[in-house]
Amino acid sequence: xxxxxxxxxxxxxxxxxxxxxxxxxxxxxxxxxxxxxxxxxxxxxxxxxxxxxxxxxxxxxxxxxxxxxxxxxxxxxxxxxxxxxxxxxxxxxxxxxxxxxxxxxxxxxxxxxxxxxxxxxxxxxxxxxxxxxxxxxxxxxxxxxxxxxxxxxxxxxxxxxxxxxxxxxxxxxxxxxxxxxxxxxxxxxxxxxxxxxxxxxxxxxxxxxxxxxxxxxxxxxxxxxxxxxxxxxxxxxxxxxxxxxxxxxxxxxxxxxxxxxxxxxxxxxxxxxxxxxxxxxxxxxxxxxxxxxxxxxxxxxxxxxxxxxxxxxxxxxxxxxxxxxxxxxxxxxxxxxxxxxxxxxxxxxxxxxxxxxxxxxxxxxxxxxxxxxxxxxxxxxxxxxx
Numbered sequence: 001x002x003x004x005x006x007x008x009x010x011x012x013x014x015x016x017x018x019x020x021x022x023x024x025x026x027x028x029x030x031x032x033x034x035x036x037x038x039x040x041x042x043x044x045x046x047x048x049x050x051x052x053x054x055x056x057x058x059x060x061x062x063x064x065x066x067x068x069x070x071x072x073x074x075x076x077x078x079x080x081x082x083x084x085x086x087x088x089x090x091x092x093x094x095x096x097x098x099x100x101x102x103x104x105x106x107x108x109x110x111x112x113x114x115x116x117x118x119x120x121x122x123x124x125x126x127x128x129x130x131x132x133x134x135x136x137x138x139x140x141x142x143x144x145x146x147x148x149x150x151x152x153x154x155x156x157x158x159x160x161x162x163x164x165x166x167x168x169x170x171x172x173x174x175x176x177x178x179x180x181x182x183x184x185x186x187x188x189x190x191x192x193x194x195x196x197x198x199x200x201x202x203x204x205x206x207x208x209x210x211x212x213x214x215x216x217x218x219x220x221x222x223x224x225x226x227x228x229x230x231x232x233x234x235x236x237x238x239x240x241x242x243x244x245x246x247x248x249x250x251x252x253x254x255x256x257x258x259x260x261x262x263x264x265x266x267x268x269x270x271x272x273x274x275x276x277x278x279x280x281x282x283x284x285x286x287x288x289x290x291x292x293x294x295x296x297x298x299x300x301x302x303x304x305x306x307x308x309x310x311x312x313x314x315x316x317x318x319x320x321x322x323x324x325x326x327x328x329x330x331x332x333x334x335x336x337x338x339x340x341x342x343x344x345x346x347x348x349x350x351x352x353x354x355x356x357x358x359x360x361x362x363x364x365x366x367x368x369x370x371x372x373x374x375x376x377x378x379x380x381x382x383x384x385x386x
Contacts, residue, residue, distance in 0.1 A: 157298030310355030
C-alpha cells in the first residue's frame, strides 16, 4: 500500500504551489546567467537581489550579510570552516565548541577540523537534547574562537535558548553560529535579538525547493570561501547562482511571513491531538523525547525495548506499507542500522534508541490524518509487542 499520510516534513516538505509558479519563469523564460551584462542577465540579477533583500528582512539582517548556498549542509560547512580557519589565521585561537546532538553537517565538519589545527569539544546534552549553559561556560578557554549550537534539534524538536547561550559567548568574543534549518520560517528568528554571528537555513524545510539555502554572516565576521572558481556572492561562494531556487526560497519566505503564526497554531493543534493519542495507546512504555516547549512541528517517541521488538528500519517499513510515512531519525542518517546519535546522546541504551520514530507535521496535514495515523499506530504497537 502506498503511503497516503506524510508525517516526515522534517526531512523535506512538498513545494508550495505559489513557490512553483514563482520559479517557472526562471526555468522557461528568464533563464539568463546573473553574471551576464545583457538584459537576460540583468533580469536574473534583479531577481536575486530582491530575494536577498526579502530574506534579510525576514531575519533582521542586512542584504550584504546573506550568501546563497546549495542548502543547509553547504551553509554549515561554509560558515564553520570559513570562520574557524580565518579566525585561526588572524588570532591563532583554535578551540571550537559544539554539542553531541547536532546534525551531522555540523558534527562531521567539526570532526574534520579536529584532524588539523583545531581542538574540537563535543559537549553533552540533557535528556531533552538541549545543550546547557553551564557546560558551555566550563568548556570555554582563552583559545576558544567558535561555538556552534543548533536552534531546533532536527530529531526531537527541542529548542535551545540561543539568546541565553549567545550572551556569554559574545562577552568573550567567541563567534557564535547556529544551525537554524529546522527553526527558520517556523518560529521567529531575528539574528540581532538572538545575538548570533552566523546562521544556516534551507528552503526545502519550509515548502521551498530542494538544493537551495543560505548562510548569514554578520558584517565583520572573519570568513573565507568554501568553494573557489568564481566571483559570485561577493567572492565568497563561487558558481553560477541557482536563480530559480533562489526565487523559490524567497517566495517560501514571503508565504511564511504572512502565515507563520497560523501554521504554528495549526501544527500545535495536530501535535496535541497526536501526542495525547500516543500516550493513551501506551503511557508506560512509550517515551516522548522533548519537553513541553519543543517545536510543535516535530514529535519523537522511543519505545521501551522491554516491551517492544525494536528495529527502526522494520518499524518504518511497516508503517509505510500501512499508509504512514515517518522517519526513524534524521533523513541524513536513516537507512543505516546504527541507532541515532541524537537519541543516544540524551541517555538511551542502544536497544531502546533503535525503537525511536520521528513524526513531523506540515501546514498541509490535517486532523483527519492524525486520527488515521493513531489507528495505524495502534495496530503497529500490537505488531511489535513482545
